[in-house]
Amino acid sequence: MNKNKNLKLLAAKIRLDILEMLMHRGYGHLGGSMSVCELFAVLYGKHLNVDPKNPGKEDRDMVVLSKGHAGPAWYSALAEMGYFPKEVLLTLNDGGTILPSHPDRNLTPGVDATTGSLGQGTSIAAGIATGQKYKGKNAYTYMIVGDGELNEGQCWEAFMYIAQNKLNNCIVIIDDNKRQLDGYTKDIMNPFDLKVKMESFGFKTLRVDGGDVDAIDEAITELKKVKDQAVCIVLDTIKGQGIKYFEDLFSNHSVKFNNDEINAASEKAVKELKAFIAKEEAK
């Protein structure tokens, strides 16, 4: 059934790392980090041409996490790939850390774009993809943008540019987790049908289950074949994905681990993730 068993395992490890990192810190951007675990597993486990031993490798593929507050998910993926020791994850947000809440290209090995002010990463990704083309590199840029983030007009300026210039090497991935900070996107700034929207902007667009590593893998594989058109994946995800308690929690954007209920739910999730990982690794 599951073609990419190892990717599912990697996603679980990323999820566990995020949870333990945020529990250790006592707070953090949980919802939007959880919804991209599977995506990061597929990118780092299968598609990215990168070298953790040589983060600055020429011709590498680039990731731009425009929804920078999901930094903890990216850091977990980078740690799992060996960019830095896993213990470093526990220094998230400490004074002097290499892992600030929002990604910083001057601090973290494997991070190529500084983001956190929403919207700005979309244009940066477009610029990197243009540079890759200029250099004749056969390299890809993966832009990860939030559905709430799409409220920023700058995203649409970037999309128009990418479509106009047929930057097929800039793979736009929208984390459609249906929620932003204050609540559901449909109640705050309705995105309507994002697939239709992106298509009307000129993108070849696929909508896939963002919790399914196989589906994500297939979509990326298919879009990499597109030659003369901009491409986009609308990832159908759940904010807080993979942990029922947090999926159901209304205010799951930034979570404080400051009450018994949350702490018990988190401990339980840690146990379950650990059990799943042990079982998969024993196979």
Added chain:
Amino acid sequence: MIKLVKNRKEKGKELSKFFCQTVADLMDHDDKLVFLDADLASPSGSTIIEKSHPDKFINVGIAEANMVGIAAGLSIEGFKPFIHSFAPFASRRVFDQIYLSGAYAKSTINIYGSDPGFTVGPNGGTHTSFEDVALYRTIPDAVIVDVADTTQLESAIRQAASEPGIKYIRLNRKAVRNVYEPGSEFTFGKGVVVKEGKDVLVITAGQILSDALDAAEELEAKGVSVEVVDIYTTKPLDVELILSRVKGKKALVTFENHSIIGGLGSAVAEVLAEHNVNIVFKRHGVTDRFGQVGTPDFLQAEYNLTGKDLVKTIEALL
């Protein structure tokens, strides 16, 4: 009337909620007030207004530039908008919209910029504003309030709500130490001598007023008499007060939770230079650096913005 609290160790109310509750109360009697937020209603406290005045609350989503433009349009229709975002997004990110659609067009917009300077804490470098005051200072007729405590915030909101123009109010979202007794009233353009002294004049604004008072106490014990002025609005600047209080002092130090370039320190330096005031002078603030991540306490120490740091600066000058 301005009165000081007896216990400066005590903190006031959570400023975010207090801000929005104060606006909500004003809304009960003023149907021209509107509050706009940009997907930060839970952090800013404006869910209070969303509940109490749903028809006058607008969540524009994560679209700060759009929010400023909408506020400018509401102003043309005679409304008096308050808007909120984190300080860097309520200044840097929307500067041209504030400048043109707002100030140049003579519209009214009241801006609540939260967590300025070191108070940003774990949101880190991308969310840090050490230059928001500098930006707003270049806007003709803008008012800039750096909020010292709960009481001062209430006064600032009341005046902002009752006057036209661009008013930028920067404040920590959390509770800060009290300086002023409830009921104290402040006026834009009028500074306050919080503590008199003979030797050194410290001019400051914002929540670090409390740290400046700590420093003054510490120095007093060492025999150095320090006067502390809360300038309240960096713009309009109380030039008269600065010129009168600097007389007879041995040194003047400005103390700000902001870059020393373009903020309070620069503003005071300009006054001194243009009025031929010759005095030992130091701008104590953020020295041409970017922000970074850490707890507010870590950042306050990292950027040398504690009372102890101010003591060191003053001792080095004398």
